[in-house]
Amino acid sequence: xxxxxxxxxxxxxxxxxxxxxxxxxxxxxxxxxxxxxxxxxxxxxxxxxxxxxxxxxxxxxxxxxxxxxxxxxxxxxxxxxxxxxxxxxxxxxxxxxxxxxxxxxxxxxxxxxxxxxxxxxxxxxxxxxxxxxxxxxxxxxxxxxxxxxxxxxxxxxxxxxxxxxxxxxxxxxxxxxxxxxxxxxxxxxxxxxxxxxxxxxxxxxxxxxxxxxxxxxxxxxxxxxxxxxxxxxxxxxxxxxxxxxxxxxxxxxxxxxxxxxxxxxxxxxxxxxxxxxxxxxxxxxxxxxxxxxxxxxxxxxxxxxxxxxxxxxxxxxxxxxxxxxxxxxxxxxxxxxxxxx
Amino acid sequence: xxxxxxxxxxxxxxxxxxxxxxxxxxxxxxxxxxxxxxxxxxxxxxxxxxxxxxxxxxxxxxxxxxxxxxxxxxxxxxxxxxxxxxxxxxxxxxxxxxxxxxxxxxxxxxxxxxxxxxxxxxxxxxxxxxxxxxxxxxxxxxxxxxxxxxxxxxxxxxxxxxxxxxxxxxxxxxxxxxxxxxxxxxxxxxxxxxxxxxxxxxxxxxxxxxxxxxxxxxxxxxxxxxxxxxxxxxxxxxxxxxxxxxxxxxxxxxxxxxxxxxxxxxxxxxxxxxxxxxxxxxxxxxxxxxxxxxxxxxxxxxxxxxxxxxxxxxxxxxxx
Amino acid sequence: xxxxxxxxxxxxxxxxxxxxxxxxxxxxxxxxxxxxxxxxxxxxxxxxxxxxxxxxxxxxxxxxxxxxxxxxxxxxxxxxxxxxxxxxxxxxxxxxxxxxxxxxxxxxxxxxxxxxxxxxxxxxxxxxxxxxxxxxxxxxxxxxxxxxxxxxxxxxxxxxxxxxxxxxxxxxxxxxxxxxxxxxxxxxxxxxxxxxxxxxxxxxxxxxxxxxxxxxxxxxxxxxxxxxxxxxxxxxxxxxxxxxxxxxxxxxxxxxxxxxxxxxxxxxxxxxxxxxxxxxxxxxxxxxxxxxxxxxxxxxxxxxxxxxxxxxxxxxxxxxxxx
Numbered sequence: 001x002x003x004x005x006x007x008x009x010x011x012x013x014x015x016x017x018x019x020x021x022x023x024x025x026x027x028x029x030x031x032x033x034x035x036x037x038x039x040x041x042x043x044x045x046x047x048x049x050x051x052x053x054x055x056x057x058x059x060x061x062x063x064x065x066x067x068x069x070x071x072x073x074x075x076x077x078x079x080x081x082x083x084x085x086x087x088x089x090x091x092x093x094x095x096x097x098x099x100x101x102x103x104x105x106x107x108x109x110x111x112x113x114x115x116x117x118x119x120x121x122x123x124x125x126x127x128x129x130x131x132x133x134x135x136x137x138x139x140x141x142x143x144x145x146x147x148x149x150x151x152x153x154x155x156x157x158x159x160x161x162x163x164x165x166x167x168x169x170x171x172x173x174x175x176x177x178x179x180x181x182x183x184x185x186x187x188x189x190x191x192x193x194x195x196x197x198x199x200x201x202x203x204x205x206x207x208x209x210x211x212x213x214x215x216x217x218x219x220x221x222x223x224x225x226x227x228x229x230x231x232x233x234x235x236x237x238x239x240x241x242x243x244x245x246x247x248x249x250x251x252x253x254x255x256x257x258x259x260x261x262x263x264x265x266x267x268x269x270x271x272x273x274x275x276x277x278x279x280x281x282x283x284x285x286x287x288x289x290x291x292x293x294x295x296x297x298x299x300x301x302x303x304x305x306x307x308x309x310x311x312x313x314x315x316x317x318x319x320x321x322x323x324x325x326x327x328x329x330x331x332x333x334x335x336x337x338x339x340x341x
Numbered sequence: 342x343x344x345x346x347x348x349x350x351x352x353x354x355x356x357x358x359x360x361x362x363x364x365x366x367x368x369x370x371x372x373x374x375x376x377x378x379x380x381x382x383x384x385x386x387x388x389x390x391x392x393x394x395x396x397x398x399x400x401x402x403x404x405x406x407x408x409x410x411x412x413x414x415x416x417x418x419x420x421x422x423x424x425x426x427x428x429x430x431x432x433x434x435x436x437x438x439x440x441x442x443x444x445x446x447x448x449x450x451x452x453x454x455x456x457x458x459x460x461x462x463x464x465x466x467x468x469x470x471x472x473x474x475x476x477x478x479x480x481x482x483x484x485x486x487x488x489x490x491x492x493x494x495x496x497x498x499x500x501x502x503x504x505x506x507x508x509x510x511x512x513x514x515x516x517x518x519x520x521x522x523x524x525x526x527x528x529x530x531x532x533x534x535x536x537x538x539x540x541x542x543x544x545x546x547x548x549x550x551x552x553x554x555x556x557x558x559x560x561x562x563x564x565x566x567x568x569x570x571x572x573x574x575x576x577x578x579x580x581x582x583x584x585x586x587x588x589x590x591x592x593x594x595x596x597x598x599x600x601x602x603x604x605x606x607x608x609x610x611x612x613x614x615x616x617x618x619x620x621x622x623x624x625x626x627x628x629x630x631x632x633x634x635x636x637x638x639x640x641x642x643x644x645x646x647x648x649x650x651x652x653x654x655x656x657x658x659x660x661x
Numbered sequence: 662x663x664x665x666x667x668x669x670x671x672x673x674x675x676x677x678x679x680x681x682x683x684x685x686x687x688x689x690x691x692x693x694x695x696x697x698x699x700x701x702x703x704x705x706x707x708x709x710x711x712x713x714x715x716x717x718x719x720x721x722x723x724x725x726x727x728x729x730x731x732x733x734x735x736x737x738x739x740x741x742x743x744x745x746x747x748x749x750x751x752x753x754x755x756x757x758x759x760x761x762x763x764x765x766x767x768x769x770x771x772x773x774x775x776x777x778x779x780x781x782x783x784x785x786x787x788x789x790x791x792x793x794x795x796x797x798x799x800x801x802x803x804x805x806x807x808x809x810x811x812x813x814x815x816x817x818x819x820x821x822x823x824x825x826x827x828x829x830x831x832x833x834x835x836x837x838x839x840x841x842x843x844x845x846x847x848x849x850x851x852x853x854x855x856x857x858x859x860x861x862x863x864x865x866x867x868x869x870x871x872x873x874x875x876x877x878x879x880x881x882x883x884x885x886x887x888x889x890x891x892x893x894x895x896x897x898x899x900x901x902x903x904x905x906x907x908x909x910x911x912x913x914x915x916x917x918x919x920x921x922x923x924x925x926x927x928x929x930x931x932x933x934x935x936x937x938x939x940x941x942x943x944x945x946x947x948x949x950x951x952x953x954x955x956x957x958x959x960x961x962x963x964x965x966x967x968x969x970x971x972x973x974x975x976x977x978x979x980x981x982x983x984x
């Protein structure tokens with residue numbers, strides 16, 4: 001009966017606003033979204049909600065309208081932790097919420113935010129509400145509806161077989177040691193700096209390892225979707241080798257190039273020269289071929305691979321559990337949970 | 342963003358130059374050799390360096406009261422800047438402007454400014470001039486978090502947007518307006534959030550990462566030059582020293598200062614260069630030694646320069 | 662010579678200077694298709710296009726501030742602030758930026774802009790749209806202050822102001838826009854800092870500018886009927902101020918009456934009186950008189966406004982007190 005809210009105050013503001021007409025998601029709008037989520041959670045019967053503290057103060061700001069007649073009937077509490085205004089906050093908050101008995105975590109952010117949350121969430125399901133830019137893991141969903149679905153999961157009113165999907169993930173190894181994970185994709189870039197973090201210069205991509213990707217996705221997953229779609233449930237992944245622009249590109253079988261046209265970012269449709277690709281199975285590790293490089297995980301340039309390092313990426317099926325909004329609510333309706341005779 | 346090793350080392354040299362310049366100013370200020378007020382840029386070097394590395398001859402920058410770093414990054418003479426801060430005749434402004442009014446219009450450096458937020462309309466006007474004269478130039482406006490509360494911010498961003506001017510508004514969010522923390526002086530944390538209300542893109546970047554700033558500025562400048570109009574880049578950073586030298590900093594705690602010092606843009610960049618085998622320790626040391634010498638020479642130049650003659654008191658009020 | 666209004670003369674000066682120098686542009690509220698709040702810029706948009714005649718949003722700070730930035734970057738902006746009363750909204754840009762850059766940057770920056778503003782009472786515009794604020798401007802080192810009273814002077818002075826490399830505040834009187842006078846055709850400039858003797862006389866010197874010049878001239882005609890010959894001097898430019906012409910006149914007449922529409926307290930008349938007292942005392946036969954407005958905001962009701970504005974009768978009274 002306990003839910004948690006982890007809202008990333010930094011999402012939706014990177015360089016893609018400048019280069020790719022990406023959505024600007026200001027924090028005041030996230031406050032409104034949190035309020036709608038809270039009302040959904042409460043309506044579903046959640047009794048307590050834990051908040052991650054942050055530098056913007058989502059907790060105080062979201063709650064300041066719920067006073068007097070509008071007072072929430074459920075309890076809302078701020079997690080006792082010190083924020084550092086970096087990624088570690090979300091991971092730590094998720095872990096602490098699990099300790100506090102939270103049974104569903106609602107996140108506000110992009111795929112990057114969820115990647116970090118999932119590191120601390122263990123087997124507690126996530127309701128990922130998109131406030132990021134090009135998201136595959138987190139979903140564009142009305143906050144009230146997301147709150148209801150998450151609430152139905154948190155209270156156990158809808159059975160897990162209807163409400164949850166276990167996703168896949170990628171484990172990144174550096175010289176044999178696991179250093180990070182990705183939920184959707186690990187992208188190898190011919191760069192030496194994380195720079196402004198987001199991937200937007202497609203010409204730098206040399207290799208893509210992905211857990212999924214469908215034709216209607218935006219971002220790196222769109223390349224996968226255009227070439228060989230893989231959904232979130234299938235027990236496979238993909239490894240693509242991308243040519244340098246200008247390089248003679250060859251299909252692995254035909255000896256001719258494959259130009260894959262894909263919506264690689266908001267407002268950014270590009271032809272990506274794919275030299276070869278292979279499907280990978282759970283447990284399989286692929287080697288990062290281009291060194292030195294920077295590996296972007298779920299869209300954020302994060303990991304440096306030095307000229308003498310060996311990096312590998314492994315596909316596993318033990319990714320986080322995610323709330324399936326449609327299926328959860330359909331099941332609830334079928335069970336008559338919204339009917340009061 | 343494909344920078345050569347030389348360009349990377351230049352970025353480092355520039356940041357080191359600003360750091361060394363500012364630490365030297367701090368030293369001589371504490372010894373009573375520099376009059377007035379000085380506001381130091383220590384901790385924020387990556388912003389000016391990353392932005393100005395993208396500029397061309399015909400471009401302009403408008404600066405703030407914390408302007409030494411901007412001037413250095415724009416290529417102003419270190420000797421003349423130091424002499425100006427010492428109040429000497431060979432200073433950039435003949436000793437008549439001082440730390441807060443260093444300018445070099447020939448270089449497109451429209452001056453440090455003693456009025457918070459005053460650079461915003463100036464840069465807007467310089468951007469207008471570039472567009473009007475079709476020079477293909479851009480104007481950069483450096484401004485702080487607190488000045489985003491001034492009317493000049495509102496009017497300038499609005500005007501730059503409706504006139505589609507080649508202006509890049511570079512917000513240096515060092516989290517304080519003098520003693521007032523950002524959380525007390527505005528009810529938002531990301532100044533970039535304000536860009537949308539003027540119909541321009543706004544983005545946030547790590548202002549202590551010179552490559553991140555460089556990359557953001559590169560795109561913004563490219564866009565502005567191509568006629569795409571203004572943008573707002575918010576650089577999250579921190580000043581290691583107080584608002585001015587002598588500020589007791591009672592409004593912030595050591596823990597906060599130390600957290601930010603751990604994100605110091607200089608060692609961060611050096612570590613990266615070394616990790617990527619872009620520079621050896623010896624190469625970095627060599628730069629440090631060269632920079633120390635250049636700044637020591639600047640101090641010598643300043644100290645050997647005479648004080649302005651008394652005729653200067655009333656000259657330059659008007660041009661002939 | 663042709664008969665033109667003060668407004669047409671200013672328009673002509675703007676047009677001629679814009680044709681002469683491509684770096685000259687106009688920026689202000691409603692200066693484009695609307696032709697300016699007082700019609701002064703009528704027709705210029707059609708002649709020069711929207712790139713050189715720019716309508717600005719109601720943002721005095723950005724109008725003035727961007728003009729300063731553009732001027733430092735090499736243009737010759739002619740911003741318009743609709744009413745001088747609004748200068749408070751952009752005072753920093755005038756006081757701390759435009760006026761000081763040349764000096765504080767060691768003589769290396771130039772700010773060649775001409776800020777046009779309309780001042781003056783007499784049209785029932787009340788306290789926030791009627792003031793004469795020249796004393797403010799004259800107290801700021803680094804800017805020049807021009808206040809033309811006639812159509813011909815407005816044209817000649819505005820052309821000089823635009824060509825000047827310093828920031829110039831050009832104060833027009835809104836009640837004079839419709840006043841006509843002979844205006845020389847084509848190229849015609851009047852140097853800044855040169856007074857004009859509008860009427861010669863030997864008995865008393867009346868120094869008056871802007872609208873007050875016309876009141877002083879009318880008073881002088883009345884006084885002449887009584888045998889008092891007043892010399893009427895229009896300084897035209899307050900900064901720089903032409904002391905020489907004034908002192909010469911005082912040497913001849915020995916008496917000085919200073920007339921301005923601004924309030925007497927802290928008005929520029931006080932500065933002139935002090936200057937004369939310090940430097941030209943020996944030529945004076947009597948104490949200096951000032952005719953100026955009372956120390957009060959400008960009222961709306963027509964009778965109160967009329968009582969506020971210095972008039973011919975008050976000037977005559979001041980002059981007669983000498984005799």
